[in-house]
Amino acid sequence: MASITAKQVKDLRDKTNAGMMDAKKALVEADGDEKRAIEILREKGVAKAAKKSGRVAAAGLTNFKIDGDNAAIVEVNAETDFVSGNDDFKKLVTSVTDVIAKEAPKSVDDAMALSVDEGTVQDKIISTTQSTGEKVTLRRFEVLKNTGNDNFGAYIHNGGEITALVQVEGADEATAKDVAMHAAAQNPEFLDRNDIPKERLEEEHSKLRKEALDEGKPEKIVDKMVEGRLNKFLAGICLADQPFVKDPDQTVQQFVESKGGKLKTFVRYEVGEGIEKEEQNFADEVNSQINK
Incomplete structure (x- = not known):
């Protein structure tokens, strides 16, 4: 031996x-x-x-990387904020984001097989799971591609709690970054009205019409009222229609157009959104870390 x-x-x-x-x-x-x-x-x-695969990993970090004509946004999860604030975890997120932006894989499975350092992304995640004692997962990512005269802009809030990535046609990177900052703060659901499912619009229209009639408004002015309220609703959920945070007198779309550009797409990730997280008080969370 x-x-x-x-x-x-x-x-x-x-x-x-x-x-x-x-x-x-x-x-x-x-x-x-x-x-x-x-x-x-x-x-x-x-x-x-x-x-650890059955555990809930709802903490973690989001991140972005712009690599030439590719721009990637990524979410990597851990079980607690203790681990997501760990330097090794942050290095993992950076290396995973970088390789995804460079290689533009089609799926999470494809991303897990990419080579990074002395192994694959999967090896790196397994190693981090082993060293931290927590479930670590690559939850999701998206890669945007420059198809011509496009510019990317991104903004990270609170060290990776929220990341927004924006692509505009024309204009410049500064414009795209301003829109990304807006998207991070205002959390729009859709790019513009054309992206809203028809059923969602019809449902909202019916609801607003019923509300107006229930208020006793005359039938002849109901449609005009509903139109105004529907526009207000759309301004709340569509990036293009939202009042721009840096200048509320114009919409985001008007701001981009004033810079010679056109909104193309955006992606906004917030850590853990949509994941049902088990409630745990702070003392229990600390004890769980001490006892590992």
Whole structure:
């Protein structure tokens, strides 16, 4: 049996983020062969990750990367804010975002197979799961592509709690970034009215008409009232129609047009949105970290 040195353990830990005892056990099992030890740790990491797969990962970070004609927005999740604020987790998010922007994969499965550092994105996530003791997942991403005279702009709020990515045709990067800042703050649901499903519009129109009639308004003015209220509703959910945060006297669309551009698309991610998170008080959360 090969003698395992402290330096070998340190080198393996630096490469895998494994705990000291895990690294030493893997080297012993691999008879000192570092490559085999890395494979052993990965195999064990897969097992640990599988055990954590039923947990809810609703914390984490969003991020963006603009790489030439590609722009990516990404959300990577962990179970608690303790881990999402960890430097290793932040490095994971950065490396995953960078490779997704560069390679533009079509799906999460494709993204997990991309090469990064000395393994794949999946290997990196497994390693982070192993070192943090929490479920870590690549939840979602989107890659926008410049098809001509487009400009990208992005804005990150609160260190990655919210990220907005905007693509405009024409104008410039500064304009796109201003719109991204607006989108992060105002949380529009749609780019413009053309993106709203017909059923959603009809439902809102019917609701507003009923409200007006229930208020006892004369039939002959109801339609005009409904039109005004519907426009107000649309201004709340459509990026193009929202009053621009830096100049509420004009809409976002008018602002972009004043810069010689046209709104093309936007994506806004907020960490954990749509995930049902188990309630846990602060003391329990601290204890759960101490006991890991």
